[in-house]
Amino acid sequence: MRDLRTQFPTVEGTVRAVDGVSFDVYPGETVCLVGESGSGKTVACESIARLVDPPGEVVDGEVRFDDRDLLACAERDLRAVRGDRIAYVFQDPQRSLDPVYTVGEQVTEAVGYHRDVDGAAARERAVDLLDRVGLPNPAARADEYPHQLSGGMKQRVAIATALAGDPDLLIADEPTTALDVTIQAQILDLFADLGDEEGLATLFVTHDLGVVAGIADRVVVMYAGRVMERGSVTRVFERPAHPYIRGLLDSLPGRGGERIGGEPPDPLDPPAGCRFHPRCPHAVGECRSGDGPPLHGVDGGGEAACVFHDGVRDSTVVEAGPEPRSERDPTHDADTSTCGADGGPR
Amino acid sequence: MNRPDSSADPGAAAREATAADSESSAADSGSTADGVDDADREPLVVVDGLEKHYPVRSGVLRRRTGTVRAVDGVSFAIERGEALGLIGESGSGKSTVAETLLHLQEPTGGTVRFDGRPVGDGGDGVDDLRRRTAMVFQDPSSSLDPRTTAGESAAEPLRVRGVARRRRRERVATLFERVGLTADHRDRYPHELSGGQKRRVGIARALALDPAFVVLDEPTAALDVSVQAEILDLLADLRDAFDLSMLFISHDVSVVRRACDRVAVLYAGEVVETGPTGAVLDDPAHPYTRALAAAVPTPDPRADRPRHSLSGAVPDPADPPDGCRFHTRCPEVIPPEDADLTSAEYGAVIDLRVDLADGEVGLDRLRTRVDGADADSLARALRAEYDLPDPDGDAGRALSAAVDEAVVGDDAAAVRRIREAFGSPCVRENPERGEGDRSSACHLPPE
Numbered sequence: 001m002r003d004l005r006t007q008f009p010t011v012e013g014t015v016r017a018v019d020g021v022s023f024d025v026y027p028g029e030t031v032c033l034v035g036e037s038g039s040g041k042t043v044a045c046e047s048i049a050r051l052v053d054p055p056g057e058v059v060d061g062e063v064r065f066d067d068r069d070l071l072a073c074a075e076r077d078l079r080a081v082r083g084d085r086i087a088y089v090f091q092d093p094q095r096s097l098d099p100v101y102t103v104g105e106q107v108t109e110a111v112g113y114h115r116d117v118d119g120a121a122a123r124e125r126a127v128d129l130l131d132r133v134g135l136p137n138p139a140a141r142a143d144e145y146p147h148q149l150s151g152g153m154k155q156r157v158a159i160a161t162a163l164a165g166d167p168d169l170l171i172a173d174e175p176t177t178a179l180d181v182t183i184q185a186q187i188l189d190l191f192a193d194l195g196d197e198e199g200l201a202t203l204f205v206t207h208d209l210g211v212v213a214g215i216a217d218r219v220v221v222m223y224a225g226r227v228m229e230r231g232s233v234t235r236v237f238e239r240p241a242h243p244y245i246r247g248l249l250d251s252l253p254g255r256g257g258e259r260i261g262g263e264p265p266d267p268l269d270p271p272a273g274c275r276f277h278p279r280c281p282h283a284v285g286e287c288r289s290g291d292g293p294p295l296h297g298v299d300g301g302g303e304a305a306c307v308f309h310d311g312v313r314d315s316t317v318v319e320a321g322p323e324p325r326s327e328r329d330p331t332h333d334a335d336t337s338t339c340g341a342d343g344g345p346r
Numbered sequence: 347m348n349r350p351d352s353s354a355d356p357g358a359a360a361r362e363a364t365a366a367d368s369e370s371s372a373a374d375s376g377s378t379a380d381g382v383d384d385a386d387r388e389p390l391v392v393v394d395g396l397e398k399h400y401p402v403r404s405g406v407l408r409r410r411t412g413t414v415r416a417v418d419g420v421s422f423a424i425e426r427g428e429a430l431g432l433i434g435e436s437g438s439g440k441s442t443v444a445e446t447l448l449h450l451q452e453p454t455g456g457t458v459r460f461d462g463r464p465v466g467d468g469g470d471g472v473d474d475l476r477r478r479t480a481m482v483f484q485d486p487s488s489s490l491d492p493r494t495t496a497g498e499s500a501a502e503p504l505r506v507r508g509v510a511r512r513r514r515r516e517r518v519a520t521l522f523e524r525v526g527l528t529a530d531h532r533d534r535y536p537h538e539l540s541g542g543q544k545r546r547v548g549i550a551r552a553l554a555l556d557p558a559f560v561v562l563d564e565p566t567a568a569l570d571v572s573v574q575a576e577i578l579d580l581l582a583d584l585r586d587a588f589d590l591s592m593l594f595i596s597h598d599v600s601v602v603r604r605a606c607d608r609v610a611v612l613y614a615g616e617v618v619e620t621g622p623t624g625a626v627l628d629d630p631a632h633p634y635t636r637a638l639a640a641a642v643p644t645p646d647p648r649a650d651r652p653r654h655s656l657s658g659a660v661p662d663p664a665d666p667p668d669g670c671r672f673h674t675r676c677p678e679v680i681p682p683e684d685a686d687l688t689s690a691e692y693g694a695v696i697d698l699r700v701d702l703a704d705g706e707v708g709l710d711r712l713r714t715r716v717d718g719a720d721a722d723s724l725a726r727a728l729r730a731e732y733d734l735p736d737p738d739g740d741a742g743r744a745l746s747a748a749v750d751e752a753v754v755g756d757d758a759a760a761v762r763r764i765r766e767a768f769g770s771p772c773v774r775e776n777p778e779r780g781e782g783d784r785s786s787a788c789h790l791p792p793e
């Protein structure tokens with residue numbers, strides 16, 4: 001995905017939900033798109049297969065999938081890609097399930113849509129898929145309606161439907177958010193298996209950093225429509241470069257660090273400069289104007305969009321940055337009174 | 347205690363009360379315990395053996411054919427100023443506990459005492475409980491009217507009480523300041539507020555009548571982590587300031603860890619473990635609590651994700667398992683005394699028994715997997731499907747016989763045989779939860 005921009009015109013102005021976002025997903029890997037609500041993470045992944053509801057519109061950028069620009073190709077070609085090569089799983093499984101058909105009928109229909117097989121073979125493949133996603137007693141469950149299933153089972157059925165076309169890329173938007181932790185763990189196991197065994201690439205959207213740590217190979221952190229940081233999951237969690245992700249990590253129970261105050265910006269009127277500056281404990285003058293810092297490489301791999309990573313100053317400068325506490329306490333060694341990330345347990 | 351309309355400051359009444367309390371307790375500690383009024387010593391909320399059973403009716407005559415045991419003998423107490431967390435998966439009965447506790451639904455058994463007085467049985471305890479209890483719901487959008495400003499929403503309970511307009515405005519101004527909203531927020535409509543601000547309005551409204559007890563149903567569900575942390579901090583502040591007792595209902599273990607002094611773990615309508623939050627969550631005594639705590643993803647990319655997490659879901663409350671209700675999912679279930687089986691192997695046998703009893707084995711599907719449809723290969727396929735053990739002696743023979751019965755479709759006989767041959771305390775008897783500050787209901791010997 002290159003420089004993607006998706007906007008929603010509203011009566012009060014244009015919401016630039018996704019404002020110049022780029023990232024890659026390689027075959028077989030799991031990339032987690034992390035951010036708070038309003039960060040644009042959902043819109044970004046809906047933009048990939050042009051699923052954004054009007055009046056929302058992808059106004060610029062490129063989504064290359066197998067050397068094809070999905071944003072430029074005809075709706076007909078796109079339809080072939082959508083579902084067949086790229087499949088979606090949503091937070092609410094209801095969105096992919098129709099209440100008036102049995103789950104077997106729905107998965108069978110999805111199979112028939114993608115493959116040229118007769119009814120019996122499609123049905124058999126559907127039951128195989130339901131079995132694959134761990135639905136207990138799939139042959140009998142296939143005759144049940146969605147409302148007869150628990151939330152976890154519905155999500156399994158939605159995943160089976162998504163797998164019907166043997167996709168290469170699965171885009172999962174908060175698929176476990178509404179589930180109990182125990183059921184969430186079961187579904188995450190399933191995603192991990194699908195990645196390992198079927199070589200499926202997954203773009204996983206979530207706000208839960210615990211989930212990210214458990215399943216991601218790489219992480220893309222979004223804030224107010226922009227990418228703030230990208231990198232391998234170990235690097236981002238252990239040496240977060242951007243103050244935003246550091247604050248998010250510090251907000252976690254048990255970390256005991258300083259957390260982020262305030263709330264995300266108004267999407268109609270995002271702040272100038274670095275969009276995180278109103279909540280950033282390190283903000284300096286240059287953070288408050290211009291178009292915001294671009295992504296720069298950071299030690300250990302990946303990139304971060306913060307003025308303190310422009311190659312001139314290194315990351316130790318960020319940590320000794322304008323931190324109010326250390327200013328008030330002159331006896332405090334500036335090098336150790338870093339932002340909370342270093343205070344938390346590693 | 348002052349009624350809110352007599353004071354524009356929501357804190358004043360509570361602070362006075364707190365001051366009085368601490369004075370009296372200071373005096374008490376100097377005197378002998380005999381002189382202390384019971385109401386001062388009893389926790390604010392005492393729930394004993396709370397039960398909510400619903401009849402299951404079927405057929406044309408709507409005859410009662412069974413019982414849904416949504417809440418089945420739940421006991422706990424909440425001290426003044428204490429926050430208790432009630433955790434468990436969906437279907438565990440958490441919300442029904444709250445509703446029956448508040449008598450929004452009549453309990454079918456057990457007692458509730460509030461501030462030293464029994465609730466229910468025609469007394470005025472219910473009125474007292476309702477007047478001094480507030481609820482904060484999980485989805486603020488559903489409790490805030492989209493056409494009402496935040497200030498009016500928060501003042502609603504005061505308006506219902508007939509508090510004069512000017513008083514209401516003063517009171518809301520104080521409340522808003524207390525929950526971290528500005529005067530400017532008062533005239534906004536819900537759609538003009540962020541998720542966190544809506545929660546704050548809900549909390550302001552809950553505080554309007556100066557409650558002593560606040561019930562919070564998933565108060566931070568669907569909030570971002572940073573906002574969630576702020577709301578929990580706010581609730582902790584308010585609890586301290588007003589000496590509020592709180593009941594947090596949540597399926598989110600991390601919320602309860604952050605916000606509660608004590609926790610009660612609910613499974614299939616029963617409290618299986620209770621104790622101080624840190625002790626229970628960091629060193630769980632009950633296998634269910636252990637599994638629940640382990641299922642919470644840790645934000646450490648190097649940690650191994652727990653594989654083989656708890657399978658299945660909370661059992662149907664209309665047909666809870668015999669013995670320990672958790673035995674059908676328990677990873678630590680006690681194997682039969684006379685068979686040489688691990689908990690996991692015994693668990694496989696239990697899975698088979700449960701599926702046979704529910705008619706969920708799916709022989710047809712197994713048949714499509716094996717080449718020959720003869721009984722032997724089907725039996726092998728069934729064993730493989732459930733990962734069944736092959737113990738020596740009587741247990742092994744009984745299991746083989748049960749598998750043979752299952753393969754020919756005689757599920758009932760197979761279930762009976764497994765029950766007879768594979769007994770265990772976990773299947774025979776529902777463990778009692780002991781008394782005391784920290785208790786757990788499990789047959790396993792404490793570590």
Ligand code: SF4
Nearest residue numbers: 274277280287306307
């Ligand atoms: S650019 Fe400035 S405001 Fe933005 S994250 Fe970096 S230090 Fe903070």
Ligand code: SF4
Nearest residue numbers: 670673676772788789
């Ligand atoms: S009594 Fe048995 S089944 Fe129940 S929790 Fe304890 S070990 Fe597990």
